[in-house]
Amino acid sequence: MQKYNPQKIEKKWQKNWYSSGDFKALNNSKKDKFYLLLEFPYPSGAGLHVGHCRPYIGLDIIARKRRMQGQNVLFPMGFDAFGLPTENYAIKMGLQPSVVTKKNSDNFRRQMKNLGLSFDWSREVNTTDPKYYKWTQWIFLQLFKHGLASKESLMINWCPKDKIGLANEEVVNGKCERCGTLVEKKDKVQWVIKITKYADRLINDLANVDYQQRIKDQQINWIGRSEGSEIEFRISLDSQGAPVNDFKSIINVFTTRPDTIFGCTFLVLAPEHELVENLKSKITNWGEIEKYVKQTRNKSDLARQEQKEKTGVELKGIKVINPATKKEIPVFIADYVMLGYGTGAIMAVPSDDKRDEEFSVKYNLPIIKDYQKAGFEDFGKKMVNYKLRDWVFSRQHYWGEPIPMVYCEKCKWVAVPEKDLPVELPKVKKYEPTDTGESPLAKMEKWVNTKCPICKGSAKRETDTMPNWAGSNWYYLAYLSANSRGNSKFKIQNSKLVNYWMPVDWYNGGMEHTTLHLLYSRFIFKFLWDIGVVPKEVGSEPYKKRTSHGIILGEGSVKMSKSLGNVINPDEVAKQFGADTLRVYEMFIGPFEQMIPWDSKGIVGARRFLEKIYSLALKSQLPIYRSQINPNLVNLLNKTIKKVSEDIEAMKFNTAISAMMMFVNEWAASAQASASLSKKDVQKFLAILSPFAPHLVAELGLKQEIWPIYEEVKEAKVILVVQINGKFRDKMEVLANIDQAQAEAIVIQSDRIKTLVGKTEIKKIIFVPNKLINIVI
RNA sequence: GCUCCCGUGGCGGAAUUGGUAUACGCGCAUGUCUUAGGAACAUGUCUCGCAAGAGGUAGAGGUUCGAGUCCUCUCGGGAGCACCA
Numbered sequence: 041m042q043k044y045n046p047q048k049i050e051k052k053w054q055k056n057w058y059s060s061g062d063f064k065a066l067n068n069s070k071k072d073k074f075y076l077l078l079e080f081p082y083p084s085g086a087g088l089h090v091g092h093c094r095p096y097i098g099l100d101i102i103a104r105k106r107r108m109q110g111q112n113v114l115f116p117m118g119f120d121a122f123g124l125p126t127e128n129y130a131i132k133m134g135l136q137p138s139v140v141t142k143k144n145s146d147n148f149r150r151q152m153k154n155l156g157l158s159f160d161w162s163r164e165v166n167t168t169d170p171k172y173y174k175w176t177q178w179i180f181l182q183l184f185k186h187g188l189a190s191k192e193s194l195m196i197n198w199c200p201k202d203k204i205g206l207a208n209e210e211v212v213n214g215k216c217e218r219c220g221t222l223v224e225k226k227d228k229v230q231w232v233i234k235i236t237k238y239a240d241r242l243i244n245d246l247a248n249v250d251y252q253q254r255i256k257d258q259q260i261n262w263i264g265r266s267e268g269s270e271i272e273f274r275i276s277l278d279s280q281g282a283p284v285n286d287f288k289s290i291i292n293v294f295t296t297r298p299d300t301i302f303g304c305t306f307l308v309l310a311p312e313h314e315l316v317e318n319l320k321s322k323i324t325n326w327g328e329i330e331k332y333v334k335q336t337r338n339k340s341d342l343a344r345q346e347q348k349e350k351t352g353v354e355l356k357g358i359k360v361i362n363p364a365t366k367k368e369i370p371v372f373i374a375d376y377v378m379l380g381y382g383t384g385a386i387m388a389v390p391s392d393d394k395r396d397e398e399f400s401v402k403y404n405l406p407i408i409k410d411y412q413k414a415g416f417e418d419f420g421k422k423m424v425n426y427k428l429r430d431w432v433f434s435r436q437h438y439w440g441e442p443i444p445m446v447y448c449e450k451c452k453w454v455a456v457p458e459k460d461l462p463v464e465l466p467k468v469k470k471y472e473p474t475d476t477g478e479s480p481l482a483k484m485e486k487w488v489n490t491k492c493p494i495c496k497g498s499a500k501r502e503t504d505t506m507p508n509w510a511g512s513n514w515y516y517l518a519y520l521s522a523n524s525r526g527n528s529k530f531k532i533q534n535s536k537l538v539n540y541w542m543p544v545d546w547y548n549g550g551m552e553h554t555t556l557h558l559l560y561s562r563f564i565f566k567f568l569w570d571i572g573v574v575p576k577e578v579g580s581e582p583y584k585k586r587t588s589h590g591i592i593l594g595e596g597s598v599k600m601s602k603s604l605g606n607v608i609n610p611d612e613v614a615k616q617f618g619a620d621t622l623r624v625y626e627m628f629i630g631p632f633e634q635m636i637p638w639d640s641k642g643i644v645g646a647r648r649f650l651e652k653i654y655s656l657a658l659k660s661q662l663p664i665y666r667s668q669i670n671p672n673l674v675n676l677l678n679k680t681i682k683k684v685s686e687d688i689e690a691m692k693f694n695t696a697i698s699a700m701m702m703f704v705n706e707w708a709a710s711a712q713a714s715a716s717l718s719k720k721d722v723q724k725f726l727a728i729l730s731p732f733a734p735h736l737v738a739e740l741g742l743k744q745e746i747w748p749i750y751e752e753v754k755e756a757k758v759i760l761v762v763q764i765n766g767k768f769r770d771k772m773e774v775l776a777n778i779d780q781a782q783a784e785a786i787v788i789q790s791d792r793i794k795t796l797v798g799k800t801e802i803k804k805i806i807f808v809p810n811k812l813i814n815i816v817i
Numbered sequence: 818g819c820u821c822c823c824g825u826g827g828c829g830g831a832a833u834u835g836g837u838a839u840a841c842g843c844g845c846a847u848g849u850c851u852u853a854g855g856a857a858c859a860u861g862u863c864u865c866g867c868a869a870g871a872g873g874u875a876g877a878g879g880u881u882c883g884a885g886u887c888c889u890c891u892c893g894g895g896a897g898c899a900c901c902a
Contacts, residue, residue: 382901
């Protein structure tokens, strides 16, 4: 008998699939469409590791099954290749980033093919292709034209190591999401996109999509909508005792608890609040105030969060009137109040708020514990606040999409005309980031100096580039019109294709993108829908369903990382055990959505399973194993078909495989006794196995790639569990569908039950048809 | 601090609506084939007990004929958010 040799058969079938275009999706078809999407990777120099492969294999199984079920499946792949690591690597090696990108994507593609993944490679996209980013820039122009992109001066998060500005979403615990460096605050003029205008829709429309609950929760939490009131506090007297009546004399606070207004005994402003500067002339302790404000500005966000004790300074000479009690109360600045949230000012209610209480205790301020709340729920002006910030969209680096804007002294910021897109990245010799926070493109005078599209006077190009999240905002639309590698003529406005394919039926990606790419791309899709680029009937949500996989950890449950040297390369696993073994093992290792440690010993189980199938399938072609059919095995096959069909859709790949293992164990036992399966049934089993181990099944000769239909098994006899007082005592085979009286009669006659019950009185008998009988004594 | 998730053998983990706890795999043990090896094959593998039986899903209570599953509390682990007013 031949030995299972995956290395040989896998190469053969991969060559066959990828040259024949087996996985091509049709842009029009009578079949049902099914758009299955995976987050496209950033092609790093390190290549794929086994953690990347987990979602690829999982979704590949779904794609292959749906094709067998007769659907027109679009399962595309591409590369999101702009970004810092490539730029840094290119700088180090003295290469052009585009050269590095090509090399890395080629390697990623090779590795994916090595796993037998059924991507439609004819639709591959790459975000760094000028034909692609032409449309990324086009979207930016639309945002600008609709007033959703503007250049603003603001305090941004600045990573001193990467020398780049960061969006709020890219700061994790006060540190740069990418490199972990402590983030600084920097005053900069930046392009900002008004995602906050979509905050409510981004929350509300979650009701209409099928996302895992943890994903919805995280997005809702991030957007952080809270309803409350804005309340005006008037400044009562200046330091000279004269009334102040100009606009500066009002302090607006935001509160979610207007009903606690009677308990408000002081106000607190964020130290950076503009009113502090405006009230300078009235403040008697200005020196002290100035010092505190300076201290706050120098503090990092993390240091501000970590400090345990509350600090602050009273604005002496300033008092405000509590609009409910009409009493004069003092005003403080303190760094526990943030400028970025609400109005940057709060009414402190020490009786109801822990933080205010701490502050009151420290500075000896009155705490009123007993006051009227009822009837004041609507005090002030109703207002909604969000934690979500607008999206800082400028990056001071080379390897990104140029922002297609021109600055003219006369006409100010002017959009590059659409016909002039793409604004291509110029080839530069030096593209190191600068300490001044200026983009490396700024030094390219030839490129920077241009003409104003409006007045034709001299003008300068924007030299900042877009963040690495820009290209992934619309890539699911790019796949629709992509036709072949490097030659795609993308068109974003293609209502026929968009109508046919969108929305994406099922989208899987990492949890780490929930408040980044996933949120951003939902926002951009809604915008494209609003301006009519996406047909109305498609709806304003790009993804119908979103799932997330768990990451794979190294052995001993530590993170797999280059620095720990515990990264497992799928190429090596495939070389040693075969790609099918790797596929089966990664799916069997544990629940798909759960974090799981890699176990190099466990792989052999998957390999043994496939070897067993290989030899059983070959044996089953021998006449001796055909002569006798084992009906129990046929029943089990049908149950297995049902289980595997359901489990794949629920992403319970681990239990699907365990069901197939049980079946194979029974099959092997049956074959030992020379009773086996019909040719047709062997084909059925190979069919349900094929999404998991496609090479092996192809080698064993699956005749028709059709997903088998489960045949309901009508069992004549069932196993009835017998309990006494809820404890398992016995089981017996009885005819199916017998009633309680019949069951009782049979059970009572059993010697075992007779002795156990003895002479004790039977109080009650619980009967669950075809399942269980419980005697209560 | 708030929100969510999770605690089952030596290990990864199974267990429709509450109904035989530990499926499946790894590891381990014994044996077989083999010059040898194991990524081969066979059998066994929660605890106590010779057995009958008893106990057992982090701990303590509760609901129920019956609880890994539902409720309450405690302990432990993980994730997300965070002076968010």
